[in-house]
Amino acid sequence: MSDVQAPGPAESDYQRVERSDEFQSLRKAFRNFVFPMTALFLVWYLLYALMSTYAHEFMSIRVGGTITVGLIFGLLQFVSTFVITTLYARWANNKFDARAKALREEIEGGAL
Amino acid sequence: MAAAAATNVGNTWINIGIFAAFVAVTLIIVFSVSRQNKTAADFYAGGRNFTGAQNGTAIAGDYLSAASFLGIAGAIAVNGYDGFLYSIGFLVAWLVALLLVAELLRNTGKFTMADVLSFRLKQRPIRMAAALSTLAVVFFYLLAQMAGAGGLVALLLGITDKAGQGLVIAVVGGLMILYVLVGGMKGTTWVQIIKAALLILGAGVMTFWVLANFGFNLSAVMQEAVNMAGENGEAILEPGLQYGASAVSQLDFLSLALALVLGTAGLPHVLMRFYTVPSAKEARRSVVVAIWLIGIFYLFTLVLGYGAAALVGPETILAAPGGQNSAAPLLAFELGGEILLGIIAAVAFATILAVVAGLTITAATSFAHDIYASIIKKGQVAPDGEVRVARWTVVVIGIIAIIGGIFANGQNIAFLVALAFCVAAAANLPTIIYSLFWKRFNTSGALWSIYGGLISTIVLIIFSPVVSGKPADPVTGLSKSMVTDPSIDFHWFPLDNPGIVTIPLAFLLGIVGTFLSKERSHPEKYAEMEVRSLTGAGAEKAVAH
Numbered sequence: 001m002s003d004v005q006a007p008g009p010a011e012s013d014y015q016r017v018e019r020s021d022e023f024q025s026l027r028k029a030f031r032n033f034v035f036p037m038t039a040l041f042l043v044w045y046l047l048y049a050l051m052s053t054y055a056h057e058f059m060s061i062r063v064g065g066t067i068t069v070g071l072i073f074g075l076l077q078f079v080s081t082f083v084i085t086t087l088y089a090r091w092a093n094n095k096f097d098a099r100a101k102a103l104r105e106e107i108e109g110g111a112l
Numbered sequence: 113m114a115a116a117a118a119t120n121v122g123n124t125w126i127n128i129g130i131f132a133a134f135v136a137v138t139l140i141i142v143f144s145v146s147r148q149n150k151t152a153a154d155f156y157a158g159g160r161n162f163t164g165a166q167n168g169t170a171i172a173g174d175y176l177s178a179a180s181f182l183g184i185a186g187a188i189a190v191n192g193y194d195g196f197l198y199s200i201g202f203l204v205a206w207l208v209a210l211l212l213v214a215e216l217l218r219n220t221g222k223f224t225m226a227d228v229l230s231f232r233l234k235q236r237p238i239r240m241a242a243a244l245s246t247l248a249v250v251f252f253y254l255l256a257q258m259a260g261a262g263g264l265v266a267l268l269l270g271i272t273d274k275a276g277q278g279l280v281i282a283v284v285g286g287l288m289i290l291y292v293l294v295g296g297m298k299g300t301t302w303v304q305i306i307k308a309a310l311l312i313l314g315a316g317v318m319t320f321w322v323l324a325n326f327g328f329n330l331s332a333v334m335q336e337a338v339n340m341a342g343e344n345g346e347a348i349l350e351p352g353l354q355y356g357a358s359a360v361s362q363l364d365f366l367s368l369a370l371a372l373v374l375g376t377a378g379l380p381h382v383l384m385r386f387y388t389v390p391s392a393k394e395a396r397r398s399v400v401v402a403i404w405l406i407g408i409f410y411l412f413t414l415v416l417g418y419g420a421a422a423l424v425g426p427e428t429i430l431a432a433p434g435g436q437n438s439a440a441p442l443l444a445f446e447l448g449g450e451i452l453l454g455i456i457a458a459v460a461f462a463t464i465l466a467v468v469a470g471l472t473i474t475a476a477t478s479f480a481h482d483i484y485a486s487i488i489k490k491g492q493v494a495p496d497g498e499v500r501v502a503r504w505t506v507v508v509i510g511i512i513a514i515i516g517g518i519f520a521n522g523q524n525i526a527f528l529v530a531l532a533f534c535v536a537a538a539a540n541l542p543t544i545i546y547s548l549f550w551k552r553f554n555t556s557g558a559l560w561s562i563y564g565g566l567i568s569t570i571v572l573i574i575f576s577p578v579v580s581g582k583p584a585d586p587v588t589g590l591s592k593s594m595v596t597d598p599s600i601d602f603h604w605f606p607l608d609n610p611g612i613v614t615i616p617l618a619f620l621l622g623i624v625g626t627f628l629s630k631e632r633s634h635p636e637k638y639a640e641m642e643v644r645s646l647t648g649a650g651a652e653k654a655v656a657h
Contacts, residue, residue, distance in 0.1 A: 014640035023643060030646060034211045042373070045204045049369040052197060052351040053362045060350035065331030066338060068349050070193055077200045078407055084207055085403045092215075092396060104647040 017107055026099050033091055041084055048077055126454035127268050131461050135287060138306055138462075142291055142299035151655065152495045155296035155502060156223040156477045157387040159655035164394040166305060168401025171385050173304030174470045175202075175376075175402070176311060176409055177253075178260045178437075178463045179529045184410070185443075186436030188417020190426050192337070192348025194355055195417055197365070199410035201372030206406065208377040208541075210399040215392035216548050216645040217383060222652050225383050225540065226482045229547050232637035233555040236487050241562040243482040245539040246380040248566060249532050250475040251516075253381075254468060254509075256528035258285070258517025260437070261464050267434035267441060268457040278518040284461070285514035288468045292476070292506045297388060300469045307466040310459045312405060315412040318440075318456070321447045322419035333415065336422035348421065364607045368530060371611030375533030378540030381474040390654035416440055423447070468513060476505035530609050531573055538565030538614040542622045548645060551638050553626055560625025565618030572610035577603050 059070030187195025221227035226242035338345040355365035420439040432438035444456040480502035581601035
C-alpha cells in the first residue's frame with residue numbers, strides 16, 4: 001500500500017526496509033504477540049475491577065478461613081502479571097531478538 | 113490516649129541517626145560515581161551504561177514512593193480489601209510499559225518522551241506540548257511527595273509545629289538538589305538502587321516477622337485483623353468498605369482503576385529511565401526486574417497492612433499523627449522496637465528523597481532539552497550549554513518543590529498522586545501509543561490529545577469534590593476537600609478521579625484531531641520510526657568512557 005504513496009526514486013532506505021518481507025514478517029510477529037497479550041491482560045484486569053465494584057457478594061465468598069474469592073482473584077492478578085512478563089521475555093529473547101539483530105546489522109551495514 | 117501514646121513512639125535520635133547514615137553513604141557513592149558528568153548523555157541518562165538489573169532496581173526505587181509504601185499499607189490496615197486494589201492497579205500497569213512502550217521508546221528516543229513524539233511530527237509544537245504535560249505530571253507528583261514528607265516528619269521525628277516541619281522539608285529539598293546537581297542521572301540512579309534494596313529488604317523482614325507471629329498462616333493474620341476491627345470487622349475482608357458506599361463512589365473506583373493501569377506507562381520519570389541502559393534488550397530486562405521487585409513488594413504490603421491491623425489495630429493507627437500513613441511505622445515499632453522503627457523511618461525518608469530526585473532530573477531534562485535547546489535555541493546550542501541550563505533548572509525546581517511542599521503540607525496527598533497518574537494516562541499515553549503504532553497519526557491529533565487530556569483532567573479536578581464541597585467532618589467542622597471551609601462549594605463534577613472521562617476523551621481527541629487536519633503524512637518518517645523502533649537500528653549507543 002505504501003507503494004502508492006511513494007513511488008519510484010522518492011523512496012527512502014528505511015521505506016525500502018519497511019517494505020521488505022523480512023521486516024514485514026518481523027513486525028507481524030511482534031504485533032501478533034503483543035496486541036492479543038495486551039487485550040488479554042486489560043480485559044482480565046477490568047473484569048477484576050468490575051467484579052470488585054459490582055459483585056461484592058461473589059467476591060466475599062469464603063474459600064477457607066478468612067480467605068475470600070476476592071483475595072484469590074486479586075492474587076491471581078499478581079500471578080498473571082508474572083506469567084505474562086515471563087512469557088514475553090522468553091519469547092522476545094528466544095524468538096524476536098535474533099531476527100531484529102540480523103535486520104539491524106543489514107541496515108547498519110548498508111546491505112538493505 | 114492512643115494519640116498521646118503514639119506520638120511518643122520511637123526514639124527521634126535513632127531515627128535521625130539512621131537517616132543521616134543513609135545520606136552519608138549515598139553522598140559518598142554519588143560523589144565517587146559522578147566524576148564524569150560532562151555530556152548531556154552523562155547528565156540525563158547516566159551515560160546509558162546501567163545494566164538491566166540495575167535499572168530495574170532503580171525503576172522500583174523510583175516507583176515505590178512513600179505514597180505507595182506508607183499509603184497502601186495504611187489503606188489495607190484501615191480499609192482492608194479496598195486498599196489491596198491500589199497495589200494491583202499499580203502492578204498490572206507495568207505490562208503496558210513492558211509490551212508496548214519500553215523497548216520501542218528506547219530505540220527511537222534520546223532523553224525525553226518528546227523525542228519519541230516529535231520523531232515524525234512537527235518538532236516545536238509537539239515538544240512544547242509534551243514538555244508542558246511532563247512538567248504538569250512532575251509538578252503534581254513532586255508536591256505529593258513533599259507534602260508527604262511533612263506528615264512523615266510529624267510522625268517520625270516528633271516535630272509537630274509547622275515551622276519545624278517546613279525546616280525539615282527544606283533540608284530534604286536541599287539534599288535532593290545536591291544529589292542531582294552532583295550526581296546527575298548516574299547519582300540519582302544509585303540513590304534509587306540503594307533505596308529500593310533497603311525498602312524491599314525492610315518490608316521483607318517485617319513481612320516474615322508478622323507471618324512468624326501467626327505460624328506463617330495468612331488467614332490467621334487476617335482473622336486477628338478482623339477481631340481487632342471489632343464490630344462488623346469482617347468488612348475488611350470484602351471489597352466495598354471504602355468505595356462501595358454509593359453508585360458514584362463505585363464509579364469513582366473504576367475511574368481510579370483505569371487511571372492507575374494506564375498512567376504508569378505515561379509517567380515521564382519512568383519513561384526516562386529506559387534511556388539509561390545501552391539497548392532495547394536491557395530496557396526489557398529492566399522492566400522484567402522491576403515487575404518482579406514491585407510485585408513482591410506489593411505482596412509484602414498486603415501482609416504488612418493486615419499485620420498492622422492485627423497487631424496495632426485500626427483505632428491506634430487512625431489516632432496517630434500521620435493517620436493511615438502511620439500503619440507501617442507503628443507496626444515496625446510493635447515488632448522490632450525503636451531500632452526497626454528507626455530503620456523503617458529512615459527508609460521512608462530515603463524513599464521521598466530518591467523519588468523527588470528522579471522527578472527533578474526528569475523535569476530539568478524536559479525543560480533544558482525540549483524547551484530550551486529545541487524550542488528557544490532551535491537546536492543551535494552546545495551540549496554543555498544545555499546541561500548548564502538543566503543544572504539551573506534543577507535548582508529552580510528544587511526551590512519550587514520546597515515552597516510547594518511547605519504550602520501543601522497537610523494536604524491530601526492521595527489526590528495529588530491520583531491527579532499525576534490521571535494526567536499521565538490522559539495527556540501522555542494516547543499520543544505515545546498512536547505515534548508508535550498508527551501511521552496516519554499527525555501533529556494535529558497529538559496536540560488535540562495532549563492538550564485535551566491535560567486541560568480536561570485539570571478542569572474536572574478543580575470542579576470535583578477533592579477541591580471543594582465534601583461534607584463537613586462532624587468532629588472538626590472542616591470539609592475533607594482541599595478547600596476546608598464547608599460553606600465554599602463550587603464542585604459540579606461528582607467523581608474524585610476524572611480518568612474514566614478524560615482518558616477515553618484524550619484517545620478520541622487524538623483520532624478526531626488527526627482526521628480534521630489536512631497535514632500531509634510523512635511515510636518516510638514513519639517508515640524510519642517503525643524500522644528503528646523494532647530493529648534498534650540507529651539507536652543511541654552507550655557512552656564509552
